[in-house]
Amino acid sequence: MNRTTGRRLTAVALTVVALATGTTACSSGGSSSAKGDDSGTYTLWDPYPQFAKDSAWAKLLDGCGSKAGVKVERTAFDTSDLTNKVLLAAQQDNSPDVLIVDNPVVSTLAEAGVLTTTDDNKLDTSKVDPNLLAAGQSGGKTYGTPIGANTLALYYNKEVLKAAGVDVASIKDWQSLTAALEKVKKAGKKGITFSAIGTEEGSFQFLPWFWGSGAKLTELDSAQGTSALSLWTDWLKKGYAPNSVINNTQTTSWQEFASGDYAFAENGTWQLANADKAGFDYGVLPIPASSGGNAAAPTGGEFVTVPVQGDTGRYATAQKLVTCLTSTENLYATDTTLSYVAPTSEVQDKQIAADAELKPWVEAVKAAKGRTSDDLGTKYPKISEQMWKAVQSALSGAQSPEDALGKAQSAVK
Amino acid sequence: MTTATTRRPRPRQARTAWWKTATGLVLTAVMLFPVYWMLNVSLTRDQDMRKSPPDLFPVHGTLEGYRKVLDEQLPYLGTSLVIGLGTVVLTVALAAPAGYALAHLRPRGGGVIGFLFLVAQMIPGIIMAMGFYAFYLSLGLLQSVPGLIVADSTLAVPFAVLIFTAFMSGIPEELLQAARTDGAGPLRTFWSIVLPMSRNAVVTVSLFAFLWSWSDFVFASTLANGGAHEPITLGIYHYIGNNNQEWNAIMATAVVASLPATVILVLAQRYVAAGVTAGAVKD
């Protein structure tokens, strides 16, 4: 009995080894390698794991592939994982032919020498809104073209505001917003929820307030910057915002808003589909600047780029693929599925025509600003890390807003 | 087992046993509460996810998460199963002979091997994964099931060598001596005496190897992402979008993924208990 089990065990073990060697033998340069001998296969990486193999997105890629006469092999990564994977692949000289990547990462990858410029890859970016394209520019060069954009605004719960006697039209600046929060709290509801987690998401959410105060990323500890952080800190202290924001991702924060208890939530374009499911009447409001007007919000969304290849002959086909993906009709389809705002006016108009609710978002995107813009490039990630740390320190009460931002500024230098 | 049956007739003992079962149930309930909570979340509607205070039971339960998972995730379960079993086979095949050598053949410098395994376990998983990535790329093993099996086995092999050595040193030297006198070489001795006597150790190691590979994520995401065969831990990532996560689907996947494994666990339990024992402590 034992003997037979043992023998079977060896047999299986041998099979595994045989399989392993077999795969080595026949798949070298095959499916897993971007630069296979099979030049008819082009690889594409995207940060959309939510799109399955039979999704519209996957079909679109196949379609663009057959139009260019090649087979597109797609791999989806979790977005936080993608930067490392790209660097690693580039190090091994195995970059994908087309790479779709979160916009603040573009300048880092460009710095690493992973991406080709539009001079090399011949992408046409003339139709793209300049403020959106700026996120993909560094040192006067453009490294890709946006596939869609999103940004932040304030969602509000109409029922809660009505019960608290707040008129949305009265919210023009920080003071009136705080006054509204106070009223909401008095009415027994909860004020505002956002995400201040210790990652890029936290910086992304803090930026509209930071920029809205008139502060600049090159000087974190300015009086304006401190006023923005004090605004958040005071909301927490007074109970206008829940303590959990310190650990909230944007999804968690949305779930809080979806419970129907909160008056406001700072969140992005991508929640529109969920907002319709929430079961209450909601509205969208641009984030106010400190003393009136709208604050610039950061642009979110991904760029389509063409990584550097050993074989420069591949760029021509890669360019065809990217052009197909970012053609007017495909942009419209893709941005509708992603719940993004299109990067060109032409498609934006089409989106508004189809869904009037998108209008405030299109305006917000037009007013938005890239995080790596102002020629910050690879300085942005360092600044951003110190910024989210400072936000966390201040909100959790470990440090005062002044001290936290002062420390952050000296760490950036 | 025997003690329980022989003592059962005495009423006082029976009462204590009942009391113990109750305590055991309470302890298990406390331990498994987070698992229950996961189940609860998997059934919760989006708008109730952050209800304060939370509902103890999914009052407005939704099966949406499960519908999604059953539609999309079953192939991943199959892949995970294959990878888990492959890891088990590979781990045992590598570690059992090593355990025998370390326990009974006393090789010069064998201790260094054991020590190195200890240190090797400290290499951060992500660095291991990066190493494998570079390695597999040149071998063309990326996104392949055998590749993932080899990578996952690195989680279990050090532990397995340790456990096998422990068990096998429990086998009396006299028995092996006798085999040797009968003219059996080391291979025969290992095959016909040591391995059969270590059946429990094999089961124990298999169980751990299976569990580790079942829940591995780092290797899967680095080495198997985008391939034709992805394990269930990657399946979960399909519900984690760029800006949005579908928590009831994530939790539902976890529930569905743990069901077959739980069955295996409960079935294997009796072997495990008996298994780790044999060589661990010698009287």
Place this chain on the structure above:
Amino acid sequence: MNHTTQLPDRRSARAGTGVATAAPPPAPARARRRPTSQQWAAWAFLAPVTLYLVLFYAYPLYRNIDLSLRHYTVRSFVQGDAPFTGLKNYETVFDDPTFAPALVHTVVFTAVCLVFQYVIGLALAVFFNQHFRLSATLRALFLVPWLLPLIVSASTWSWMLNSDSGIVNAALNAVGIGPVNWLTSPSWSLTSVIIANIWIGVPFNLVVLHSGLQSIPHSLYEAAALDGAGAWRRFWNITFPLLRPVSAITLLLGLVYTLKVFDIIWIMTKGGPADSSTTFATWSYRLGFGNLLPSFGPGAAVGNLLVVAALVFGLVYLRVQRKQYAS
């Protein structure tokens, strides 16, 4: 490293494997003079695993050391031409204001987790070692947390510990205790991740210790009971000493696993707020991978400090084993 190789061969061969030393020492004569053929056989059996060790562990380890000794930027990471800078990355790490808190948190996290996991694991093992109805099934159920991918179990914990909508605060509220900011207050975050990690580690301790208990001969307890020893005395005089080898290996493995825990902390708190739950493992990850602009060098340096820590504890363990063996 030298230290190990200098150990007497026979001893080191078994000491590396902890539990093995509990076996009766073999006859000294045979152990001293080993036939060469047996040496060949021994290495033939060890060959696959040695090859495996070299193939799959040596390269990543080499790579991690190399990363820590060069000045890597994203550019030089890709181009592979990073200049050699010696121990500069280590200096950077030592001078970093995060170093001291991270060290303290690592020590506290590891020590507290280890002690609680072991004590709770042992208590449960003793409890489940008594035979009562359902004891085997319940013990098996204790392993269920192991089946869950860490991303799920850690997320579930952060869900339960949420300040506003978490079940834990709801329960505390019900008994009249105000809300605790488990994950968002600098004074509680470390405690929270420790609790979650203990929960994850208890099953491992339970299984290994339980199997150790089972092999303690029942006759010893019966004899002690006849001598009138109470349950507590029996535990201290029989169970605990006889379990020592298993305890040692459990604690050592526990230490190795706990030192490198990062997923749980990363998912629950990201090491924050304000670094209040940052350990070396999460710090290393944050430096290398948790930022838009990775700094691989210092990240790898912190990772190597952990490897060194494991090395030191491994040596301590060998020492203790040797002493026990000698006595």
